[in-house]
Amino acid sequence: MSPDLLGLGVASFSHLGGVHAQNQHDFEPYMQGVARGELPVLRALQLKLGVVEPARFAAEFGVDVRALFRAPLDRLASAGFVTQSPTTIALTRAGLLRVDRLLAEFFLPEHRGVRYA
DSSP states (O other): OOOOBOOOSTTOEEEETTEEEEEOSSHHHHHHHHHTTOOOEEEEOGGGGTEEOHHHHHHHHOOOHHHHTHHHHHHHHHTTSEEEOSSOEEEOHHHHHTHHHHGGGGSOGGGTTOOOO
């Protein structure tokens, strides 16, 4: 397991507890979150690390990610970018090389065309 790294500042990346996250990429929302005593995280991307453990999401959030994301997972598996085992969803080497583009499959429709810093 890799060590934790806390990114400080606008659009900074962190790696905490196995989750890859990015801070707000605009100054005002970043500062508003800090002023409220909140982490100014914009998005968390566990799949960006290459492996997701569905049981962890079920335990922490009560979400079955295999059911919620069945369509994109099936598309990515058919394209050779994702493999699934009973305990993990993992990117293949080809998937890891395209991870930034593949993640949009899991965004809400209104966020798919948005530029993220």
